[in-house]
Amino acid sequence: MRVRAGSLVGMGPKRWWAAWPSWAGSAALVWSALYAAGAALAAATGPAFGYAPLGGTARGAAAQWASAALYGGAAALAYGMRRWPGRVWPGWAAWGVVALCLTSGFGFLLSLTRVLAFLSRDQPPMDWAAWANQGVAVAGAALWLGAGLAYRRRGRGVCPHCGGARAAAGARSTRAGLVAAAALVPYAVMKTAWALGWTAGYVGEGRPGLDPRYASDLAIRLYAHGVDATAVLAVVGMGLALALTRPWGAGPVRAALLALGWAGAAALAPFGVFLAVVGALVWAGLVDVGLGDHAPWVVAVAYGGFSVYGVALGRATGAYRARTRRPCARC
Structure with missing residues (x-):
């Protein structure tokens, strides 16, 4: 089932969310392009906004340029998924982008451990810019997960919403x-x-x-x-x-x-x-x-x-x- 982008206008939040297979790929494309552009801008202008493919373990212009290149490639992949429906390798490559996003958002995923004061103290100061950036990366992982699922399910000829029956x-x-x-x-x-x-x-x-x-x-x-x-x-x-x-x-x-x-x-x-x-x-x-x-x-x-x-x-x-x-x- 495909829904035209224009038909999403005017949908209520519940109907819009239910139509995720139709817009997840486009959302992943836009997100990847914007995230790559942000990393390139940070590398060119100097501010440390937390762009790092390895979740903050590496910083500096080199890490920012690497992020720009990797997520630029992800944007190209998302465009290819729109142009080449039914092929196998883009679906597998989408899982690689999900892993990349989760790695970039590694610090955000574990940041809740900071509130467990009964476990530890003397925590290093929070880098809020990097933390927010990592949260954006985790959101990108969710978008790419949806895009990958919808692409693979369409390629297999099953319902993109539920993936078909799963008796086991x-x-x-x-x-x-x-x-x-x-x-x-x-x-x-x-x-x-x-x-x-x-x-x-x-x-x-x-x-x-x-x-x-x-x-x-x-x-x-x-x-x-x-x-x-x-x-x-x-x-x-x-x-x-x-x-x-x-x-x-x-x-x-x-x-x-x-x-x-x-x-x-x-x-x-x-x-x-x-x-x-x-x-x-x-x-x-x-x-x-x-x-x-x-x-x-x-x-x-x-x-x-x-x-x-x-x-x-x-x-x-x-x-x-x-x-x-x-x-x-x-x-």
Whole structure:
């Protein structure tokens, strides 16, 4: 089903949103062109607006020009998707743009951790320009996700709104939810063991798993009683993954589960991959980020688990959405 751009004028917000397959590709094209132009302008004029393909880990004119080139290429891809409907490779390339946007918005996805005062203190000052820029990148990821889905579904000849029937959605949701929950078990066990006084995987001085220079007073008190706050959060994450396997239908509970599932997947999948790469560089002796007191398997358990959890949570959330949504009225 295609809707002419002019016919979107005068639509109410609900009808306009329901017609997303018809405008997602155009929106991704406009967004990519504007974001690339902003990065080029920042590189040419000098202000640091936070344009960086790697989520703020690299700054300066080189990172800004790289962003301009990458997102300019994304705009060209969006134009090609309009000109070459039905081809396979643009649909796959669209997922690469989604990953690029999420990487650029890495800091925004994790910025909510700053409000968890009970976890840490002495946080570095917030760069609000970069934070807002990263939020725009996350919005671009959402637009590109919609554009990629609509393009691939049209190419397969199925409904662009729902993707067609998914009879196995329930089974996929259960399997992916169980994998996501299991991925965090080693991390929760390791951090709880450290809080209880064990030192497996730690060869430094003092107690592993807690730096008093940054931990809050509440986190220190909990740790003294064998409770690691991040292990508690891991258990909460397991509960979310398992909740996606349950047959809850429409309503506030479903909306909350979908919001938490997509947010967790978008934040932790790239987070785990990024830190896994850092861990590999540390093992190779190319960088030093202060992990010399920990055995190599600690990095694999902690950060590898985050990555597996993020990917499995995204799959569980998608299958949960397909299983619990109402029948599509447009098929």
